[in-house]
Amino acid sequence: MKYTFPNNFWWGAATSGPQSEGRFNKVNKNIFDYWFDNEPEKFHNGIGPNVASNFYHSYKEDIAMMKSIGLNSFRTSIQWTRLIKDFETCEVYEDGVNFYNSVINECIKNDIIPVINLNHFDLPIELYEKYNGWESKHVTDLFAKFAKKAFELFSDRVKYWATFNEPIVVLEGQYLYKHHYPQIVDGKKAVQAAYNLNLASAKAIREFRNMGCNKEGGKISIILNLTPSYPRSNSNEDLRAASIRDMFFNRIFLDPAVYGKFPEELVELLKNDGVIWESTEEEDRIINENTVDFLGVNYYQPSRAKAREEAFDESNGWMPDKYFEFYDMPGKKINTHRGWEIYPKAIYDISKNIKENYNNIPWYISENGMGVEGEEGFKNSEGIIEDNYRIEFIMDHLVWLHKGIEEGSNCFGYHLWTPIDCWSWNNSYKNRYGFISLNLDDQSKIIKKSGYWFKIVSDNNGF
Template sequence: MEGQRLKYNFPENFWWGAATSGPQSEGRFNKKHRNVFDYWYDIEPSEFFDEVGPNIASNFYNSYKSDLKMMKSIGFNSFRTSIQWTRLIKDFETLEVDYDGVNFYNSVIDECIKNEMTPVMNLHHFDLPIELYEKYSGWESKYVVELFAKFARKAFELFGDRVKYWTTFNEPIVIVQGQYIGEFHYPKIVDGKKAMQVAFNLNLASARAIEEFRKVEHNKDGKIGIILNLTPAYPRSNSKEDLLAADYANKFHNELFLDPAVLGKFPDGIEETLKNDGVLWEATSEELNIIKSNKVDFLGVNYYQPIRVKARESEFDYSNGWFPDKYFEAYEMPGRRMNPHRGWEIYPEAIYDIAINIKDNYGNIPWYISENGMGVQNEERFLNAEGVIEDDYRIDFITEHLQFLHKGIEEGSSCFGYHLWTPIDCWSWINAYRNRYGFISLDLKTQKKTIKKSGYWFKEVTENNGF
């Protein structure tokens, strides 16, 4: 790459790195409480691929120093993980902290800074404490919203002197979909009305955390955002019916959290539709004002795949009650490129569309790609004689997405970074280790970590700030 003219240069001080989360990397070592996934694994291990649970994960709790050093060696200047509610807090009501948790997160933050990597700390990554579900029905409860705001405040007070970039939630729409619609997160309830109340409560919880953030003195030079997985909905055709279907799909899948976070209000028309359907959330004017008054400073965008939709051609099945796909159906576009391991469409062009949408419709708020990646099964097939996984498919995937991201930046979108999911192959909920995503491979039996070909390639990209 040296000596060649770089075709794709990225802005100065661009973030290069990757993201993981506490529950997916740390393991359950010294953790006094269980989150919903810890509990689900304990009661139904057969639900998880190869019955592998979160007990050890990638052992980050014990190996964070060498792990962070390895990340730095492949060019990271930034790194996102999360603070687990269940590790930091001993008593969720009184906010008594667990000092082992405090010491662990202090050490992780200090080690990031020592390695000249900007730490980005997220506060919720699908890991609600199980006690708060059993006592209060979890995110169905506005009391839990208040407990979350208090936990967030405690984290800001403990770590905000060094952590200058925070996010409230990772992919809150997935909590709605997984727990209350699609049955892929515990407790696997199918209830559209509860789903919509949870969506409101999560928006409120994010705004309340932001409100608390701005009260803490040493956060004055910090910034707080949210991580949203955006899945642009593309219509089958330009017919009025298909365009309406895509518009509604976008409102539910994307704008339901994007609009309140950035604009302080819900998408136009969605409350009226939900009210007419009898599933509108309960909200007070005071709560709506909290959302309006506590918008994010920046946005993290997780992008993996688009969705393609068409106007409904089959009658909606009401047997399980109301769901948002009353207004649209999935459409399988002929000739689409797929990742067969994950069943997801590969469409890097959508990153450009996201960039322009943020620029044109969301005040060009500062944002970054907080996750993007390609999960592949049985990567050991690509091991070479030197013991390195030759994951050229991942290099190609990242390259294509960066090209379209660069195009959006060239046209004025204020993107300031790119993070892959994930630095080290991590535990992925019920999929466990079925698909691998990392720049660094993990041998589950030995916990040995080895840089993949993509990791060495990424180091060159970061050194050149482009390719």
């Protein structure tokens, strides 16, 4: 069967500034720079963000390689700590301005649509040390000032923006499950940070529209990793467990982004538990009035939930896990390298959910991908990695995405994570995701089999 996608469909890939650029000529530090400088042993093989994929130096060659494999769109992020010298006044680093101008211009020169995100977990350490980061309303104002500066500098050429990538991961990583610095466990702080991240996004969107960027063809989004929450069974208990998990890990950002308000049941639950965020009517109004134009959706794996069978451990205080447990479904297909379930049908379920429950807002797959360890073991005699598993993974997901589009969901693109193997927080380069392989020893880059395959898909607008 031939799967043909809508005209002008985005065939692309995504990365981020802190995961690709390296720290060259970057004086300010984000929380990961700081964490690596102080605890390098926490990072896989002791590899930090200092060099990453060397994009700071090789962006011209890298973007040319992206063009050669058929990418017509490319998402990356502007590092707050590279662009801005003084976070209060928003004085810029000229080197940062020049670099991002050059990247954007190089994309346009190669007929690649630049999609720019403003925050990819990379909070400046200074703002954490001074204000406790996203726990602070002041930091939401500083973020809006940073966003305004980025719009002033680049919106004449960048027409597709995102405020945040995966804000739920900030809660999971920093405040709940100790994946990211500062590795604290505090559910109440996580709830406040959730509100403030929504507020920061809305303030940035307000700046975007106040500046008239939307009148010049610009559109602004937020990028959410939506993990459909499937109940173990149809029992009332399991259905409620999955619903609460969905509200906290998906809808806490999805509903404010599209509708400007939080799920009422979630608000009541947090109030009853005594952990509701602090907010004002004015802040609620800002969130309500500044919703997104489109959505970026990152999808890797589903979530499966069941009613709690073991007593909740209250030693760490309130946690959303109080209401559900993870359900390990027997017989599931799994990526053994990453430990994640492979369930392509969820992309169809996401497409139906957006169509039926979120006004069929325009959206695209902003990340999807398969991380594999030890890929060098799949090289052929010509030195090319034959990643047939990645081709199969992408194809299986595109089949289900196509079905959702055929049934009317307003999806306009697919981006793989990632164009070139990139650095990944404290996992560093343990798992590789790219269309293009990176040799850490000499920074050489070679297109994988999946990259050649994707060029054919892009050229044919399907497969």
